[in-house]
Amino acid sequence: MSVRVRYAPSPTGLQHIGGVRTALFNYFYARAKGGQFILRIEDTDRERYNDESLQDLYDTLEWLGIDWDEGPGKGDYGPYVQSERFDLYQEYARKLLDDGKAYYCFCTAERLDAVREEQKKQKSKNQGYDRHCRDLDPAEALKRKEAGEPCVIRLKVPMEGKTTFHDEIMGDITRKNSDVSPDPVIVKTDGFPTYHLANVIDDHMMGITHIMRAQEWIPSGPLHVLLYQAFGWEAPRYCHLPLVMGKDGSKLSKRHGATSLRDFRLGGYLPEAIINYISLLGWSFDDSREFFSREDLEKLFTLEKLNKAPAVFDYRKLEWFNGHYIRQRDPESLKALLLPILQADGVVSDPVTDKEMAIFDGAFPLIRERLKLTTQVSEMIRFLFKEIESYTTADAVPKKMEASDVPGILDSCAALLDGFEARSDEENEKLFYDKAEELGIKMGQILQPLRVAVTGTNISPPLFESIRLLGAEKSEARIRALSEQIAKETL
RNA sequence: GUCUCCAUCGUCUAGGGGUUAGGACACCGGGUUUUCAUCCCGGCAACGGGGGUUCGAUUCCCCCUGGAGAUGCCA
Numbered sequence: 100m101s102v103r104v105r106y107a108p109s110p111t112g113l114q115h116i117g118g119v120r121t122a123l124f125n126y127f128y129a130r131a132k133g134g135q136f137i138l139r140i141e142d143t144d145r146e147r148y149n150d151e152s153l154q155d156l157y158d159t160l161e162w163l164g165i166d167w168d169e170g171p172g173k174g175d176y177g178p179y180v181q182s183e184r185f186d187l188y189q190e191y192a193r194k195l196l197d198d199g200k201a202y203y204c205f206c207t208a209e210r211l212d213a214v215r216e217e218q219k220k221q222k223s224k225n226q227g228y229d230r231h232c233r234d235l236d237p238a239e240a241l242k243r244k245e246a247g248e249p250c251v252i253r254l255k256v257p258m259e260g261k262t263t264f265h266d267e268i269m270g271d272i273t274r275k276n277s278d279v280s281p282d283p284v285i286v287k288t289d290g291f292p293t294y295h296l297a298n299v300i301d302d303h304m305m306g307i308t309h310i311m312r313a314q315e316w317i318p319s320g321p322l323h324v325l326l327y328q329a330f331g332w333e334a335p336r337y338c339h340l341p342l343v344m345g346k347d348g349s350k351l352s353k354r355h356g357a358t359s360l361r362d363f364r365l366g367g368y369l370p371e372a373i374i375n376y377i378s379l380l381g382w383s384f385d386d387s388r389e390f391f392s393r394e395d396l397e398k399l400f401t402l403e404k405l406n407k408a409p410a411v412f413d414y415r416k417l418e419w420f421n422g423h424y425i426r427q428r429d430p431e432s433l434k435a436l437l438l439p440i441l442q443a444d445g446v447v448s449d450p451v452t453d454k455e456m457a458i459f460d461g462a463f464p465l466i467r468e469r470l471k472l473t474t475q476v477s478e479m480i481r482f483l484f485k486e487i488e489s490y491t492t493a494d495a496v497p498k499k500m501e502a503s504d505v506p507g508i509l510d511s512c513a514a515l516l517d518g519f520e521a522r523s524d525e526e527n528e529k530l531f532y533d534k535a536e537e538l539g540i541k542m543g544q545i546l547q548p549l550r551v552a553v554t555g556t557n558i559s560p561p562l563f564e565s566i567r568l569l570g571a572e573k574s575e576a577r578i579r580a581l582s583e584q585i586a587k588e589t590l
Numbered sequence: 591g592u593c594u595c596c597a598u599c600g601u602c603u604a605g606g607g608g609u610u611a612g613g614a615c616a617c618c619g620g621g622u623u624u625u626c627a628u629c630c631c632g633g634c635a636a637c638g639g640g641g642g643u644u645c646g647a648u649u650c651c652c653c654c655u656g657g658a659g660a661u662g663c664c665a
């Protein structure tokens with residue numbers, strides 16, 4: 100039988116690392132096995148649902164290059180949006196009711212709160228619903244419901260015995276039925292199913308063969324198996340993925356830093372870096388390989404190499420991958436990524452002028468090696484397009500020298516700018532080297548103030564190329580300006 | 591509290607009854623270099639504890655400890 104897996108997010112927030120990891124693994128597994136990857140929208144929580152989250156889901160999958168074989172608007176098992184399957188859930192809930200495997204519950208939120216409160220106070224071993232309505236006469240309950248009394252439907256979880264399910268990573272997991280959540284709600288007051296019901300019905304109806312989801316779902320595994328049994332269906336295979344944690348060891352969340360894919364996208368990360376890094380969170384290939392393209396993973400992904408232990412998300416390693424993939428990009432595609440950033444930051448105009456484009460083209464090879472995030476481009480080459488707003492003069496003072504030494508160096512260098520562009524880099528280098536010797540200082544000591552003058556900072560792309568791109572005339576003006584400023588300050 | 595799961599360098603991980611316990615990030619040195627970065631070389635650094643089983647356990651079993659997750663009319 101062909102593998103059918105799904106990613107079933109609920110559009111109640113932005114797509115985050117954990118969800119995307121689940122999506123990716125399901126997708127890779129489907130591809131590696133020649134099966135189907137299904138996208139299903141679980142929008143049964145009408146209160147938290149919002150359109151932007153749904154749009155964000157589509158944007159994210161598109162950005163990552165993940166397409167689905169079946170999903171909204173595509174495939175034969177639809178609809179793939181749970182809110183459009185409302186009647187189906189009603190039908191199956193009724194079936195459970197008729198079979199005496201579920202019951203109406205009229206308990207109010209207030210009563211439930213009170214029960215919980217009391218259990219907490221008494222440190223009772225039994226937590227959760229007290230099964231108050233479990234033994235209501237079904238005919239009587241139906242009458243109350245039809246009279247309009249608000250109610251939910253709860254599953255009758257067996258009070259004895261135990262339930263086992265097999266997990267591809269963890270092995271068999273067994274739980275006493277008395278430890279399973281006592282009679283969870285399967286249909287809410289508003290008539291919508293809860294996750295448990297909708298999920299089980301859909302996975303069965305859509306012919307899902309493997310459920311790959313995060314380990315936080317392990318506790319509801321037995322519950323779901325009980326539901327399959329109640330319907331007389333065979334449960335799919337389970338595969339619970341290790342959780343993604345933050346630095347402090349708790350489940351990754353906003354307080355650990357960026358977690359939404361939108362943050363990463365806007366923050367200058369490349370999809371190939373994200374995919375590569377995320378795929379190594381709880382999965383490995385062998386003892387040394389670390390670079391994987393999406394295409395590689397579509398071939399190589401296996402359940403066997405999945406890990407059990409949770410993984411801490413390391414922003415620094417992601418950044419390292421990102422730098423690697425920036426350098427890996429072909430020049431034209433990288434430029435196409437960088438230009439809009441420069442425009443958005445007001446470094447170049449929109450549309451870009453020919454002159455700006457020429458400078459950008461010249462600067463490109465210099466910054467390519469230096470970028471870790473695409474968004475760093477503006478800061479890195481702003482000095483080529485905009486005047487320097489202010490100098491931090493201390494940056495211009497080389498080690499073991501005084502600020503008062505600097506204007507002299509700058510002035511004698513300014514003189515060398517004459518004819519700079521006509522000379523080769525080697526010739527210029529020799530010229531500055533000789534000047535340094537003449538002044539009795541090191542090359543570095545001469546170049547540092549110069550660098551600050553021309554680029555505005557002592558960390559910059561290579562100086563001579565920068566001068567060439569900026570133009571010798573402008574460079575000289577900046578050198579003289581800084582010289583004057585320091586001279587004034589050291590008076 | 592209860593239930594369940596997990597446990598190799600700081601982090602991601604490989605490995606598995608006998609290994610100098612391997613790789614990567616980070617960090618620290620060194621080289622290339624006009625700064626930074628890239629690149630190259632080198633270094634630091636781990637089997638949580640206690641019992642078994644065994645000729646031999648980091649590896650298998652048990653206990654402890656630690657961590658996490660779940661305990662919702664959220665998924």
